């Protein structure tokens with residue numbers, strides 16, 4: 001308030017005055033390059049998943065009006081879980097501080113000065129690729145999506161079960177995608193499952209898995225959408241994989257290049273692995289099948305609370321409920337999803353926000369890597385809610401007129417999951 005009030009006065013009395021308080025306008029070298037590299041170029045680079053390469057000053061100058069518009073609208077970078085809910089690994093790249101937008105606008109108002117290279121505060125451009133890779137799996141041959149699902153035109157969910165080639169159990173400690181045909185790959189979900197559970201299929205062609213993941217959900221270990229950074233599990237932890245398990249890539253393809261009908265994709269996934277860890281990670285799919293979203297409702301919320309008991313009974317034995325330490329969360333709904341919230345209330349009343357957003361975007365789903373894990377113990381409560389926009393005006397609406405929507409695996413049905421990656425302590 002102390003800052004805002006005099007600024008408003010200045011603007012009101014002298015419309016030609018510049019915003020902000022500094023004597024010198026920001027320059028490309030002093031501020032703007034760092035802002036763009038920190039918040040935009042992980043997607044907006046030559047090999048990136050966004051349409052415009054913003055790695056040069058010329059490109060940023062050319063696109064500046066549109067960049068400012070999209071930043072002011074809160075659309076770029078695409079919204080993520082709110083920074084005031086919790087701090088995540090890489091959060092300095094995920095959300096845009098208000099002063100960065102102000103600096104960008106001041107730079108534009110000043111005529112986009114280059115400034116002095118000696119003042120450069122340039123940041124390193126981050127990529128979605130993992131470093132120090134031990135193991136890579138890849139589609140066996142380049143795949144041309146069939147796009148033959150009439151209920152879901154120009155979209156395809158195809159699963160490939162890939163061999164990891166290890167004869168002994170091992171642990172994944174970090175993972176990141178290798179995206180091949182950028183215009184075709186919408187997002188990827190990584191599962192691990194026993195070969196006995198995987199449906200029969202031609203390994204080169206994979207299988208259509210839009211309806212067919214239910215049994216495999218528990219083996220889901222990570223999700224990737226454009227711009228997501230590689231996921232590194234906390235030091236000393238890892239996700240165990242057995243020799244008879246396969247790594248399943250659920251590829252969501254969409255036709256982002258209708259002018260290249262022969263474009264094929266041979267994406268893959270990179271892993272860092274090790275043969276032992278202190279703490280084994282598990283994935284708990286926390287969610288519900290019980291909702292029904294009324295037709296036309298622009299903001300329908302379904303939430304529920306789970307209170308962990310002190311103990312449970314097994315074969316006549318009283319077993320104390322172990323602590324569950326949450327390291328990562330992947331909120332997942334389909335195209336009508338618009339918001340979510342996962343909160344832990346500890347027995348003493350302390351509330352911990354784990355993930356929360358009122359701008360869920362199906363096209364920008366991330367696994368949130370918590371900087372400070374949250375420990376959930378006996379007597380604690382877990383609240384999880386999903387919000388959907390099932391109105392006719394939602395641009396992602398698939399029905400005209402809208403219909404009541406319940407749980408289902410298809411994109412035109414809905415889900416409400418918080419896939420939580422964590423560890424049990426007995």
Ligand code: HEC
Pocket residue numbers: 036039040041042043044049050051052063066067068070071076077078096226227228364
């Ligand atoms: C997570 C990936 C990601 C990040 C980070 C990102 N963008 Fe984008 N951007 C996209 C995608 C995908 C599109 C194309 C879809 C669209 O236009 O919404 C896009 C499109 C754009 C466009 C061109 C489309 C138009 O509006 O004409 C501009 C300009 C833009 N982004 C600006 C920015 C700015 C500025 C930043 C950083 C402050 C940024 N973006 C960060 C993914 C990203």
